[in-house]
Amino acid sequence: MRIESAEIRNFRLLADASLALEPQTTVIVGRNNSGKTSLSEIMKRLLTDANATFQLEDFSSACYPDFYLALEARNAGASDEAVRALLPAIEMRIRFRYDVNSLDFGPLAPFVIDLDPACDMALVVLRYEPKDGALGAFFADAPTEPLTEATRFTFLRLVRERVAKHYGVVIRAEDPNDATNIREMPPASLRHLVKTGFVNAQRGLDDVTSRESDVLARVLENLFITASSDAADAGDKAIAEALTGAVGDIQTQLNDNFAGQLDKLLPTLKSFGYPGLGGQDLRTETVLDVKRLLTNFTKVRYAGFDGVPLPESYNGLGVRNLIFILLQLVGFYKSYRADAIAPGVHLIFIEEPEAHLHPQMQEVFIRQLASIAKQLVDGAGDGAAWPVQFVVSTHSSHIANAAGFESIRYFLSTAMPDAPAGVRRTRIKDLRSGLVEKPDAEKRFLHQYMTLTRCDLFFADKAILVEGLSERLMLPVVTKKFEAANPQAPKLSTQYTSIIEVGGAYAHRFVDLLEFLELRTLIITDLDATLVPGGEACAVHKGTATSNACIKSWYKENPLTLEAIAAKTDEEKRKGCSCIAYQCAETAGGPCGRTFEDAFILANAEKFGIVGADAGALELAARARAAEFKKSDFALTYAIEDEDWVAPRYLTEGIAWLADDDTPTADPVLAVAMAVAADTEEQGGAGPEGQGNA
Numbered sequence: 001m002r003i004e005s006a007e008i009r010n011f012r013l014l015a016d017a018s019l020a021l022e023p024q025t026t027v028i029v030g031r032n033n034s035g036k037t038s039l040s041e042i043m044k045r046l047l048t049d050a051n052a053t054f055q056l057e058d059f060s061s062a063c064y065p066d067f068y069l070a071l072e073a074r075n076a077g078a079s080d081e082a083v084r085a086l087l088p089a090i091e092m093r094i095r096f097r098y099d100v101n102s103l104d105f106g107p108l109a110p111f112v113i114d115l116d117p118a119c120d121m122a123l124v125v126l127r128y129e130p131k132d133g134a135l136g137a138f139f140a141d142a143p144t145e146p147l148t149e150a151t152r153f154t155f156l157r158l159v160r161e162r163v164a165k166h167y168g169v170v171i172r173a174e175d176p177n178d179a180t181n182i183r184e185m186p187p188a189s190l191r192h193l194v195k196t197g198f199v200n201a202q203r204g205l206d207d208v209t210s211r212e213s214d215v216l217a218r219v220l221e222n223l224f225i226t227a228s229s230d231a232a233d234a235g236d237k238a239i240a241e242a243l244t245g246a247v248g249d250i251q252t253q254l255n256d257n258f259a260g261q262l263d264k265l266l267p268t269l270k271s272f273g274y275p276g277l278g279g280q281d282l283r284t285e286t287v288l289d290v291k292r293l294l295t296n297f298t299k300v301r302y303a304g305f306d307g308v309p310l311p312e313s314y315n316g317l318g319v320r321n322l323i324f325i326l327l328q329l330v331g332f333y334k335s336y337r338a339d340a341i342a343p344g345v346h347l348i349f350i351e352e353p354e355a356h357l358h359p360q361m362q363e364v365f366i367r368q369l370a371s372i373a374k375q376l377v378d379g380a381g382d383g384a385a386w387p388v389q390f391v392v393s394t395h396s397s398h399i400a401n402a403a404g405f406e407s408i409r410y411f412l413s414t415a416m417p418d419a420p421a422g423v424r425r426t427r428i429k430d431l432r433s434g435l436v437e438k439p440d441a442e443k444r445f446l447h448q449y450m451t452l453t454r455c456d457l458f459f460a461d462k463a464i465l466v467e468g469l470s471e472r473l474m475l476p477v478v479t480k481k482f483e484a485a486n487p488q489a490p491k492l493s494t495q496y497t498s499i500i501e502v503g504g505a506y507a508h509r510f511v512d513l514l515e516f517l518e519l520r521t522l523i524i525t526d527l528d529a530t531l532v533p534g535g536e537a538c539a540v541h542k543g544t545a546t547s548n549a550c551i552k553s554w555y556k557e558n559p560l561t562l563e564a565i566a567a568k569t570d571e572e573k574r575k576g577c578s579c580i581a582y583q584c585a586e587t588a589g590g591p592c593g594r595t596f597e598d599a600f601i602l603a604n605a606e607k608f609g610i611v612g613a614d615a616g617a618l619e620l621a622a623r624a625r626a627a628e629f630k631k632s633d634f635a636l637t638y639a640i641e642d643e644d645w646v647a648p649r650y651l652t653e654g655i656a657w658l659a660d661d662d663t664p665t666a667d668p669v670l671a672v673a674m675a676v677a678a679d680t681e682e683q684g685g686a687g688p689e690g691q692g693n694a
Contacts, residue, residue, distance in 0.1 A: 001108055001344050003194075003389060004121065007093040012038040013413060015060035015425035020409070020432070021389055024370050027403040028393040029458040030411030031496070035426030036393045039411075040198060040349045046092050046126045047196045047347070050187045052169050054090055054128055056160040057677060061423045061669035062416045063088040067159055068147055075144050080135050089129035094194075095176070096122040096345070107192035107344045111173040113183050123176045124190070126169060134166035156676045157683075195343035197332040199325055201351035226331065232338040233380070317356035322365065325353055326372065333376045333386060346388040354396035363402035366392065400455035405446070406432040410458055412518055415664070422665035434516050442509050460498035462658055463514070463521040465507050470596050471524055472501050473635040475655075478647040482655045490661035497658075508553035515576045522658040524651065525550045526595045527583045529562055539623060540583070540592045541616040554580050566592070574657075581654035591619040597626035597634055599648040607645060 003021050008014040013035035019026075028036050045052040070086035098108055100120045105112055111122045130138060142158055143151040171190050175181035226232060329348070336346050354362045369390055377386050394400065400408060410429035415421075438446075457463055466472050476493075483491050502510060507523050514521045528551075529543030530536060537547070543562050546552065552560055554575065555568070566584065573580050583599045585592045591612075593599030601608045601622040608625050612618035626634070638645060 001096055001098040001106070001387060003345055003347065004095040004097040006043075006095075007091075008039070008042060009091045010060045010063045010088050011042045011054075011090045011092075012058060012060060013424060013426040014038050014042065015062045015416065017426050017428050019428050020430050021391070022407045023389070024373075025366070025390040025392060025403065025407055027366070027400060027408050028391060028411060029395075029400050029408055029455070031413070031459060031461060032395075034411040034413045036411050037201075037351070038426070040351060040391070040393065042090070042092060043196065043347070043349065044198055046128075046169065047190065047194050050191075052128065053164045054167070055677075056156065056163055057670070057673050059088055059090065059163075060425065061667050061673070062419050062425060064156075064669050064673070067155070068152065071139065071142055071147070071155060074135070074139055074142075083135060084130055087130055089127045091125065091127045091129075093174075094124045094126070096124065096193075098122065107189070107341060110183075110185060110189055111193065113173050113181060114175045114177055116177060119177060121176045123174045124185075124193070125172045125174050125182075126190070127172070128167055128169050131166055131168045138162050138166040153672070153676065153679075156672065157680055160673075160676055160680055191343075192341045193344050195336055195339065195346045197328070197335075197346065197348040199328050199348070199350045199353075201355070226334045226338050229338045233334065236334060236338075318358065318361060321353075321356045322361065325350065325365075329372060330376065333373075333388075336386060336388075337380065337384075342384075344387065346386065348388060348390050350390060350392045352394060352396075353392060354394055354399055359396075359398040362396050362398040366399045366402045395459055397455040397459060400458055408458070410517060413664070414518065420668055422667040423669055424664060424667060429516060438512055442512075445506070445509055446513055456498035456500065457514075457517060457519060459496070460519065461496040462492070462498075463519055464497060464499045464658065465502050465510060465521060465523045466499060467503060467507075467524065467526055467596065468501060468631065470631050470635040472499055473639045474596075474600075475499055475524075475651075477639050477643060478651050479655055479659075481643075481647055482652050482659075486656070489656065490659045492655060492659035495659070507550040511553070511575070511578060514578055518577055520658065521578045522654045523550060523578060523580045524654060525580065525582050527551070527562075527565070527592070529594050533559060537594070539616070539619050540594050541619055548582070550580070551582060570653075570657075579654065579657050581650045583648070584650050585615075586649050589615065591615040591622065593619070593622060593648070595626070596648075597629065597631070598622045599650065600638070600645070601625050603648045604645045 002023055005018060005020045007018045009016050013033075017035070019039065028039065030036055045054070066086055066088045070083050073086055074083045096108060096111070097120055098105060098112075100117065108122055111124055143155055145151070147155060169187075171185045171187060173183045173185055226236070332346065332348055336343065353365055357365065369392070373386060373388050373390075377384070392399070392403075408431045410431065412427045412429060413424050414427050416423040416425045464475060466475065479492050483489070483493060507525055510521075511523075525548055527540060528546050528548040529538055529540045530545050530547045531538045531543055533545040534547075535545070540562065545562060546560065546565060551565060555565070555572075557564065565582075583593045583595070586603055591602050592615075593602050598619070601610060602618065605611075605618065605622070608622070610618055610621045610625060612621050629637075
């Protein structure tokens with residue numbers, strides 16, 4: 001049995017998101033504020049907390065108008081059932097896949113309510129919705145007239161105060177083939193079905209060695225608590241009992257010796273001369289609690305030299321982070337084993353494991369995660385399976401590289417359709433299924449390229465694909481010059497831009513992936529003029545066709561002539577969220593370069609001493625001058641040593657398009673909710689602190 005997928009509605013940016021989980025490890029990637037943390041947060045609340053509560057700010061901005069519609073319907077005399085249907089609910093739908101031939105479905109059995117013997121899916125629905133009979137109290141004192149800007153604010157204050165009081169979590173089993181066939185379930189049934197574990201991004205590590213750090217000692221305490229439980233492994237239980245016994249022996253000695261001596265420090269009450277106090281002398285008792293000993297007085301040490309152990313804080317942050325995660329995994333496994341009823345699935349979230357780890361350690365960690373789980377099972381010796389599924393959220397391209405293309409889920413924050421400007425939602429892109437229609441050869445190329453080289457695209461706001469080394473080295477300087485010459489224009493240097501060298505023969509293979517990721521991308525390639533289609537390379541003014549695979553794939557015309565390519569408009573150079581840039585004449589009727597170096601020299605003809613009677617002669621002179629340089633020497637010279645030049649027109653136009661500010665508008669609905677929260681706090685209203693829509 002395993003979790004196949006989870007669908008989430010109306011929680012922060014996860015307004016309508018669907019996440020497919022891998023059988024073992026799923027890697028969550030994406031830009032900042034794209035909803036990754038919200039995923040673990042809703043899982044933690046609904047799967048761990050028996051009395052989960054949410055607040056107004058936890059509801060997706062897109063569903064706030066539904067509160068207004070519900071109020072209007074109630075004021076218009078609609079039935080309670082109709083009003084309840086309009087009120088927003090935070091919902092998570094989890095699909096479990098199981099073996100239909102299994103003799104025992106275990107804790108999943110109560111959730112299997114369909115009558116189809118071939119169905120191998122069970123659907124569990126968790127909803128944070130209005131409690132039965134609570135509508136009257138929820139809408140008490142709400143405005144009865146059509147809402148205005150002022151009364152809408154007042155109504156949202158009421159909603160914020162009452163959501164936590166009049167909403168509650170309901171767990172249902174739903175027939176995956178018939179939405180009307182449902183069964184309400186008690187909270188205990190879910191706790192037996194899914195066990196969770198969370199390794200949070202903030203792990204309490206610091207780089208201070210002048211004071212003790214007890215992060216690992218706290219993990220040790222949790223291991224002891226698990227080992228002390230009734231259902232713990234026999235070996236762990238024996239260790240816990242031995243520790244408790246050792247503390248008991250010390251307790252006896254304290255009572256016999258330490259307390260007796262300590263009593264001598266206390267005066268007898270009768271010495272104070274107050275009537276009635278003579279028979280009430282004070283006695284001391286020192287009580288040792290093994291758990292407190294672990295928390296407050298036990299330090300984890302590393303082996304030092306000559307028997308001098310080193311404190312926990314003396315090790316590097318990366319090693320401490322890795323040890324902490326590994327100990328947490330051990331604790332999760334032992335906790336699973338200690339449960340009297342073995343849960344059907346153990347879902348473990350690990351946030352940002354890359355913290356303080358160098359790139360190689362990051363790659364090894366994600367590769368070893370499944371092996372670590374296997375080692376824990378093998379170490380138990382009884383062969384009992386551990387049905388664990390890991391969800392790893394990361395900002396590390398190294399982890400994404402090593403994880404494998406198809407295990408990646410890309411979180412993208414986009415504008416909400418048919419909603420006010422600024423209202424956004426998360427869309428989850430599944431790389432296993434998202435490119436399923438691409439030819440196998442192209443999928444294999446993308447998989448190998450992205451896995452073996454660069455996964456920066458998953459974390460960038462924008463991207464630039466370039467032909468080779470020269471463009472990659474020169475682009476930062478081109479960008480700097482463009483921004484200096486256009487101080488009022490949006491600045492690309494302040495945006496998260498990834499420059500990736502892909503070569504002209506392969507750039508077109510990335511177009512579908514870039515569209516899938518909805519990543520604003522500039523593709524810089526060369527004109528690559530040829531005498532005839534498939535013929536020899538030549539100067540642009542002598543050519544009739546191009547050998548560039550990216551340009552041919554972009555326009556898909558047959559025949560595609562150089563004349564047609566040169567005549568393309570800016571709109572024709574743009575497709576979806578991508579734009580192609582290639583060499584063009586600096587002035588109308590002027591010479592045009594075939595490659596980056598040709599175009600660069602033509603844009604700086606005086607600097608390079610280029611002269612000619614006409615455009616064709618100038619182009620030939622530029623080609624001859626470019627042939628005097630090695631590509632790498634040319635780029636290094638003008639990227640570092642000599643910056644007294646102007647950039648070719650096709651590059652500056654491409655940079656201007658890419659830099660164009662497409663920053664999302666601030667969410668006006670969420671801003672109102674935050675204002676309501678602030679006003680409620682000022683008025684002394686109760687409620688947990690808002691956590692935003694991250």
